[in-house]
Amino acid sequence: MRSHRRIGIAVAAGALAAGCGATPSSSASAPPPSVSAPAPSVSAPAPSPSVSAPSPLPTGATTAPLPTITKTVKPPKQPTDTLPQNGWVTGMVTKGGTGPCYGLTTDEGTVYALYNTDGVKLQDGARVSVKLEPSLLKIYCGPGQLMTMLEAKPVK
Numbered sequence: 001m002r003s004h005r006r007i008g009i010a011v012a013a014g015a016l017a018a019g020c021g022a023t024p025s026s027s028a029s030a031p032p033p034s035v036s037a038p039a040p041s042v043s044a045p046a047p048s049p050s051v052s053a054p055s056p057l058p059t060g061a062t063t064a065p066l067p068t069i070t071k072t073v074k075p076p077k078q079p080t081d082t083l084p085q086n087g088w089v090t091g092m093v094t095k096g097g098t099g100p101c102y103g104l105t106t107d108e109g110t111v112y113a114l115y116n117t118d119g120v121k122l123q124d125g126a127r128v129s130v131k132l133e134p135s136l137l138k139i140y141c142g143p144g145q146l147m148t149m150l151e152a153k154p155v156k
Contacts, residue, residue, distance in 0.1 A: 088131050090155055096124040101141035102149065104130060111144035120152050127155040 089110075095103030098121050102114040115135055122128060132147040139146070 088129050090127070090129045093122045093124055093126045093128055095142055096122040096126065103142050103144065104128070105144075113141035113144040113146045114149040115139065115141050115146065116149040116152075120149070122152060129153045129155055 089104075089106045089112075091104045091106035091110075091112075093102065094105050094111075095101065098119050100115055100117045102116065102120075102122055104112045104114055106112070112132065114130065114132070115137065129152070130149050131151040133150060135146045135148045137146075137148075
């Protein structure tokens with residue numbers, strides 16, 4: 001029974017020495033709790049230097065709730081996961097050669113990975129207009145949206 005009391009007193013002394021449970025405003029004004037039973041001399045370990053108080057929020061950060069997804073009243077009339085439109089786009093060739101894989105970055109900044117087996121020769125850095133359609137093949141032709149290139153014309 002005495003060993004349990006000694007352990008409890010040692011834990012309490014360690015918590016007081018480490019400042020657990022005390023707030024900065026209450027620690028200066030509140031006297032330390034007294035222990036009625038005589039306690040043996042126990043030295044509490046010093047707090048670890050790696051333990052620190054949590055830092056405040058960065059400047060400009062708010063604690064506003066995060067946005068959530070809301071349900072719509074009716075389902076959408078148009079698809080919400082649309083593929084690029086069939087048609088012509090203009091941009092710069094980022095991966096040229098004679099195929100079957102090419103790279104293209106459009107003037108709007110969209111990156112396409114193009115596939116064509118006709119052996120069309122495109123130069124790296126050339127400006128071209130290409131007619132695209134979504135690819136039915138699931139292959140890797142480089143970074144970007146995979147599309148099938150139907151035609152290519154140089155832009156002057």
